[in-house]
Amino acid sequence: xxxxxxxxxxxxxxxxxxxxxxxxxxxxxxxxxxxxxxxxxxxxxxxxxxxxxxxxxxxxxxxxxxxxxxxxxxxxxxxxxxxxxxxxxxxxxxxxxxxxxxxxxxxxxxxxxxxxxxxxxxxxxxxxxxxxxxxxxxxxxxxxxxxxxxxxxxxxxxxxxxxxxxxxxxxxxxxxxxxxxxxxxxxxxxxxxxxxxxxxxxxxxxxxxxxxxxxxxxxxxxxxxxxxxxxxxxxxxxxxxxxxxxxxxxxxxxxxxxxxxxxxxxxxxxxxxxxxxxxxxxxxxxxxxxxxxxxxxxxxxxxxxxxxxxxxxxxxxxxxxxxxxxxxxxxxxxxxxxxxxxxxxxxxxxxxxxxxxxxxxxxxxxxxxxxxxxxxxxxxxxxxxxxxxxxxxxxxxxxxxxxxxxxxxxxxxxxxxxxxxxxxxxxxxxxxxxxxxxxxxxxxxxxxxxxxxxxxxxxxxxxxxxxxxxxxxxxxxxxxxxxxxxxxxxxxxxxxxxxxxxxxxxxxxxxxxxxxxxxxxxxxxxxxxxxxxxxxxxxxxxxx
Amino acid sequence: xxxxxxxxxxxxxxxxxxxxxxxxxxxxxxxxxxxxxxxxxxxxxxxxxxxxxxxxxxxxxxxxxxxxxxxxxxxxxxxxxxxxxxxxxxxxxxxxxxxxxxxxxxxxxxxxxxxxxxxxxxxxxxxxxxxxxxxxxxxxxx
Ligand code: SF4
Numbered sequence: 001x002x003x004x005x006x007x008x009x010x011x012x013x014x015x016x017x018x019x020x021x022x023x024x025x026x027x028x029x030x031x032x033x034x035x036x037x038x039x040x041x042x043x044x045x046x047x048x049x050x051x052x053x054x055x056x057x058x059x060x061x062x063x064x065x066x067x068x069x070x071x072x073x074x075x076x077x078x079x080x081x082x083x084x085x086x087x088x089x090x091x092x093x094x095x096x097x098x099x100x101x102x103x104x105x106x107x108x109x110x111x112x113x114x115x116x117x118x119x120x121x122x123x124x125x126x127x128x129x130x131x132x133x134x135x136x137x138x139x140x141x142x143x144x145x146x147x148x149x150x151x152x153x154x155x156x157x158x159x160x161x162x163x164x165x166x167x168x169x170x171x172x173x174x175x176x177x178x179x180x181x182x183x184x185x186x187x188x189x190x191x192x193x194x195x196x197x198x199x200x201x202x203x204x205x206x207x208x209x210x211x212x213x214x215x216x217x218x219x220x221x222x223x224x225x226x227x228x229x230x231x232x233x234x235x236x237x238x239x240x241x242x243x244x245x246x247x248x249x250x251x252x253x254x255x256x257x258x259x260x261x262x263x264x265x266x267x268x269x270x271x272x273x274x275x276x277x278x279x280x281x282x283x284x285x286x287x288x289x290x291x292x293x294x295x296x297x298x299x300x301x302x303x304x305x306x307x308x309x310x311x312x313x314x315x316x317x318x319x320x321x322x323x324x325x326x327x328x329x330x331x332x333x334x335x336x337x338x339x340x341x342x343x344x345x346x347x348x349x350x351x352x353x354x355x356x357x358x359x360x361x362x363x364x365x366x367x368x369x370x371x372x373x374x375x376x377x378x379x380x381x382x383x384x385x386x387x388x389x390x391x392x393x394x395x396x397x398x399x400x401x402x403x404x405x406x407x408x409x410x411x412x413x414x415x416x417x418x419x420x421x422x423x424x425x426x427x428x429x430x431x432x433x434x435x436x437x438x439x440x441x442x443x444x445x446x447x448x449x450x451x452x453x454x455x456x457x458x459x460x461x462x463x464x465x466x467x468x469x470x471x472x473x474x475x476x477x478x479x480x481x482x483x484x485x486x487x488x489x490x491x492x493x494x495x496x497x498x499x500x501x502x503x504x505x506x507x508x509x510x511x512x513x514x515x516x517x518x519x520x521x522x523x524x525x526x527x528x529x530x531x532x533x534x535x536x537x538x539x540x541x542x543x544x
Numbered sequence: 545x546x547x548x549x550x551x552x553x554x555x556x557x558x559x560x561x562x563x564x565x566x567x568x569x570x571x572x573x574x575x576x577x578x579x580x581x582x583x584x585x586x587x588x589x590x591x592x593x594x595x596x597x598x599x600x601x602x603x604x605x606x607x608x609x610x611x612x613x614x615x616x617x618x619x620x621x622x623x624x625x626x627x628x629x630x631x632x633x634x635x636x637x638x639x640x641x642x643x644x645x646x647x648x649x650x651x652x653x654x655x656x657x658x659x660x661x662x663x664x665x666x667x668x669x670x671x672x673x674x675x676x677x678x679x680x681x682x683x684x685x686x
Contacts, residue, residue, distance in 0.1 A: 007668045007680040014666045021661065022635065030655075038606055039635055121606070151670045151680075157642035158615050158673070161608025239612045243581070277619060279672045285681040 001062050001365065002147045002292045004112045011154070012109045015116060019043050020102035027099065041120030042160070044092075045101055049417045052096040055118040056108060060128035060146040060170070061089030061368040065355035068366055070111045072351035078104055083351070085336060085344040087179075087408060087459060088167065089127050089368040090118055094415055116154060121162045123153040123234075129171040129178050130367040133293060134331050134377040136323040140197060142172040142189055144290035145226070148281055152227045159234045163241035163249035166234070167206075178370050179486035181205045181214040182462055184251045185233060190220065197223045203233055204255030204263070207456035212252040213490050215260040217267060225271075227280050232271035236263065295326075296363035296378060302328025306381050313388050315437070319399045321384065330381050332362070334374040334391060335398035337406045339431040342424055344372035353394035361387050370486075372408060373401065403440040404448060404513070405431040408459055412452030412469065413476070419452035421469025421476035426450055429506045434513075443513055446526045449484070462486035464527045465509060466493040478505035482512065482538060483530050496539055511541045549627070550648040550659070552641070558597040558625055578629075585613035592622040599649070602630040611643045618644035618674040634658050638666070644674030 004012070019039075026036040044055040056071070063071075071091055075083045078100050079093040086092055096104070108114055118125055126146050133141040149168065153159070159166075169178045172189035180186040186202035199221045205214030221229045237251045240258075255263045304327060308314035322331040334354065337343045346354075358366045358376055361383045367375035379387055391397040400406045407430060410416065412423030427450055434440055449463030453470075460466030466481035477499040484493030500508050513526070515538050520529045530538070551557065562578040563571075569587060576597035579585055588598065598617060600610040614626055625647050628640050632650040637659060640648070648654075669677045 005684070007683065010667045011670070011680075018662075018665050021658075025658070035605070035633060035635075121608075154670050155639075155666070156671060157639040158611045159608075160639050161606055161611065161636065163608075235612050235615075239584070239609060243607050243609070273619070277672070281681050282685065284685045288684065 001064060002059075002143075002289060008151075009109075009112070012112070012114050012116075015043075015114060016102065016105045016109050019105055023098065023102050038120055038161075040098075040101075042117055042122055043101070043105065044115030044118035045096070045098070046119055047417070048094065048411075048415050050415070051094065052098055052101070053092050053094050053415070054096040054101060054104060054115060055086065055090050055092040056113060056115045057118050057125040058090050058113075058368050059150050060126055060132070060143050061130050061370075062132075062143065063366040063368065064364050065359040065366070067111045067113055068351050068355040068358070070107065070113065072348035072355070074104055074107065075348040075351065082345055082347045084342070084411075085346065085368050085372050085374070087370055087372060087457070088125065089130070089370060090125060091368070094411070119165075121164050121166075123156060123159055123162070123166045123168070126150055126153075127167070127169045127178050127183075127370065129173055130369040130375050131177060131322065131331055131377065132172070132367075133295065134324050134326075134329075135173050135175075136325045137175055138173040138325075139191060140172050140189060141290075141293050141295075142170045144286060144293050145187075145189065145223070146170050147289050147292075148286055149226070149230065152281060153230070156231075156234075158231075159238060162234070162238055163243060164246070164251075166237075166251065168230075174488060176486075176488040176490070179459070179462060179490075180488075181490045182207055182459070182486055183214060185230065186214045187226070189223075192220050199223065199226050199229075201229065203267075204252040204260065206250050206252040207459060207461050208250065209247060209454040209456070210250075210253065210256075211456065211461040211492055212256060213492060214252075215255060217260060217264045224283060224286070225275060225280055228274045228277075229267075229271055231274050231279065232267045235270050235274070236266045240266075296365070298326040298329060298378070299380070300327070302380055303382060304328055306384060310385070313385060316388055316397055316399050317384060319401050319403070319441075321379075324378065326378070328381055330379055330384060332376040332379045332384070332387060333369070333401045334376065334396050335400055335406065336373050336396075337400055337431070338395065338398050339405055339435045340428055343407055343409055343427060346374075350394050350396060353390065353396065357387055357390055371402075371406065373406070399437060400440060402445045402447060404434045404443050404446045405440060407431060407448045407450065408463070409450040410452050410458035412450075412458075416452060416457075418455060419469065420454075420471040421452050421478065423450045423452040423458055423467075423469060426467060426469075426478065426502065426505060429502070430509055433506055433510060443516070444525055446513070447486070448509070459486060460484070461493050462490075463493055464525075464530070465512060467505060467509075468495075470499060472499065475501070477501065480505065480508050480512070480542070482535060483527065485527060489527075494535060496535060497543055508542050512538055515541045548649065548653070550650070550654065551625075552646040553625055555625075560597070562597060562599045579610075579613055581607050581609045583613075585616045586620075588617065588622075589620045592617070592620060592624075595622070595624050597625045597627060598622065599627045599629050600645070602628060602632055605631040605633050605636055611639065614640070614643040614645055615674055634662055638662055642669070642673040642675045642677065
């Protein structure tokens, strides 16, 4: 993985110094909260219902064991012994004291980590495919480009006071594991007819109260010009977005208001101009970065067979591992979705257990997934049994990847000051209802996503089954959506009808799955059946 | 007023009051013009050689349109005074400098020591901008 040189380190150290100074000026009353707020947000500090939340960047979801141990140390020292992985591959802590934040950032800097631009109206930490460098279906490892874009967009002087947040995702596979087109800017590495690498670009995606799937705005941007192109997109948006209504300032609204053809035309005009300025990073810099992502020294001649004598282990292997590009290796998915727990939460001890496993069995490499689970990307198949046993001992061997209990739920009313309703307890009730593993496997791939308000942090628009918490005359009410997707077949879920109370929504989900089991044809996932038969049979079962 | 202006230029401050963009485009013999947030700075590009002062207003410090206006003007070759006025706060002035502003007319006074620390805190930058800072990719590769 990428390692800081003394330039990167000096920049991150200066950031810690800057934030220490800003916090001191705020605590001394030399700055108003209004003036301080954007500064703390750019360092990942949100004020929530009970305390500050600190979100730490995990660039493109890649960690080494030293970093993961540091995250455990922070959980234990400054929080309540656990952390929470997010849908954008970051980690956040929910019980932070403002005066501790500069010390936490200083500790992070010792392991080449930071919280830069993880919140606020800035270019956020870039997300990428969690299987990068391991996936059997990728055309190249997207992380060198992700790192180059990370540097290029860190403290960008023109784009640090944007109309709203700006999220970039990057993949290099036909399979989308990063909810690509739900981002403001979505990049997919492709090859043109001459065999050169470049970027297919989509813009204007996003969830929230006005969901849009990103439009394709360029079929091929030469790889070496991507920074110019990103700056062109940002300049058009920064210059022309509304600034009078916070709900209308995301880039998706501008793309929609202008129309994507006109938006694209303006971007192309700005791009032609910016290209002449020589701001793109040279090939040599890409190559310097790419050298850090050279494939690890995979052994050859390893056996591909796995001893499946232990049925619990076999079950885990079938569900939690994915094909690796190197023979004899597998990608291991670690579930953070224990039934009855809080999705994405992990204790300090579990972080240390995963760090130990990564060091011993996965070339010191750990990934955080968009689905709020973890990945050991490079495990020898012959080590899978030992890894499984160690995960089991740490309470991390659950089998539910992409199944009905692998739920994404936002923090909701338990933490978030914007919430209309609780999300976590709804996820727990659904998971308990479907806890039986045979039943989960019978239902197959089924992605449930739950948000506690219209801001959609729980991605309800993109759930095969989505749940949206609303406030109905002072009581929590839950709307059901069907048919969304955050994968390569991106689609927007539709509301089925009137909402439900807490128990009612769990029943409605169960009735929905009953319709699927009744109607499905060979090999169809829930989403396929829904798309084939439409919403009516589901409505009949739920409301009839 | 003039003593409240923080300048990073050696020439004498320009005395003529700035006219609005529309007024300038109408009569076009003024040498100082003021661009409000949301006005298209590109409209000034044909006239840059006769301008001595362009003032870009920041109605609220979180409104970042002025950063793009500054870059657009400097990229078009404007060499005169480029002044950020309005809700200009010390914690944004480094980025403003990097975008090409060389003069500041803040609504509220700026502590010179805090400003000095803020402008000198970062030893390196990642990108080329409108200032003379050399990006780290260039330092890395000579
Ligand atoms: S969706 Fe709403 S309730 Fe949930 S975390 Fe986001 S803002 Fe808070």
